[in-house]
Amino acid sequence: MGDNISETKKTINLKQLSKNSLKRNDKKFGRKKPRPNDCDKEVIPAPDSAAAALEQEDVGDDIPVKKIKLECKEASDKVIQDEKWVSGLTVSHKKNILDPKGWLCSDIVNYSLDIIKKQFEHIHGLQLTNFAPLFDEQTKPWKCDKKFEHIQPPSVQVHHMGRSHWVTSFQNNNNEICILDSLSKSKNQTVNTPSLEIQLSLIYGRNKTSIPIKILDSQQQENGYDCGLFAIANLVEFCFNPDYSFQTKTSFKSESMRNHLVECLENGLFTQFPQNSSQTPDITVLKHKILTINCCCSCGFQIGWMKW
Template sequence: MKNTDLPTKPDFVPPVKNVLKDGAEERQAPREDLPVIVIRPASHNNGVVDESGNSAMAEVGPSSSDSYEEENVAEDKDLAVVKSSTPLSLGKMLTYNDIQAAQNLLRRQYPALQGLEDPVFGLYDVGFAKLTGKGLQIHHSGSGTMHWVLSSYTDGQVCLYDSLGVAMSKSLQIQLCQSYSGFADQETNVLAVLVPEVQHQWDAEDCGLFVIAWAVDIAEGQDVSKVVYDEMKMRSHLEMCFKEEKLRPFPRLTSRRWRVGPTSAHQISLVCRCKHVGRLGRMERCKACRRIFHVSCLAASPPRDGTWACGDCAV
């Protein structure tokens, strides 16, 4: 996938690096030109309203800002599918528009699901809206790998599904906090994220196909850790779904994954105690204690040197 296929990353999204709990420091990405943002209210399916009254939509793909805005305005009233702008070519990763088209279909087919917001929200200060119930979200991992992953909240658990099984980047951890901080342990301020062992992709460009396939099955109540998809048919199946404007379960092989690996757990430490509802906005990781905090909780102005400290460590 080319860099032009996805929105440019903002300042706070770091380069790719394996990030574990209390991991080593990451380099800050240099500033790049940011895409145009179209402001509109948050989707009603998140169960919350942006207190600032703002959310963001990036203009991407070959269409002009006018045509893109026409296709995406008034989400509360119009859940029309945003068509994939180009055919799903073999050997190419799904673009932002492809992912957004799939999420629009999911919202229309499963209106009770929360989340399913534009993936670009998580890469900008606006952030994802907090989930309060069952939901799904496709994320761009925020790293140089241009990788798509899926998160979910079902049965009281936050889960992350990754067809490559790579370590979480700082950006992805922040995105997960934006969506699921409401489900963190209130005593320890730790967000537990389960990472089930799932089918891995053979083709280097198929991560987007897997996240959409998982999203459909999870919405249908399936345990995707036991599913074996027919990777050779996944792309043509998605093309047909786009033509019919309805997502259907992806083709499976006759065999099932009887030997399912263990589910790993990842803990993300939080320090935000503001009980802010709606969109948390920008979140950062304290360079002293390594916990993630909500920037607007700070009484002081942002540091000029880019060294962020949470309220506990700044005292």
């Protein structure tokens, strides 16, 4: 019934299908024999495949490709800002000076003092502002690695008074010690901070039991960022005329001070900061702003304040 069944049987060698038919190294590592299309140049996985998921993990789950490009740009901007501008200062310092809300750091102030000190050799002082003492919260006394040196008049100094604020002090040939503070009229500003008292004692108080300080009615800043600019401008004004400075009240053009400072630093030479041409009244000593620092020893600071 139906088709005839062939009695011829096809012989199959099962040994060829087993692992034993592979070479010894192939057996050990489970290597398979090559198959067609195994040597394709590129295999693009499906979006929902396991291979595609692995590629996304290599890039990072939380960092998209676009964000990586932005980070590279930020890194390049940082390199540009760290490039040298003038000796000791970088491009970021220049941007900070030109920023209307930028505070002057000690690097900018100290480099300015270095230029002015070489320019006005007859003016004493102009010491690094880093000599200001720091208060140790654990041991309580004030301490510093290096201290301000006593100087003879005419002398001038910029001080960081410990409250994110810069002021200028000077001693004229009449031995009058004065402070120029662009925030002296502020309700929240107190001139006699402990840090400033110690600095003034070290500079002007050798062999004195007390130091009378005059707080001059100097030009006031119009914001909370320009104190460093006014401190340098007042210092330069004194250096150009130490005998007759501040007999009249200054009237600096606040809108030009930042550009003028950049120009002076780039030229390595300071000129007087531009002022308005209008006449200003004589400078006066502010009422109730005469500061007297009492010293307990000849070195110019109270016992127990400082630790060397």
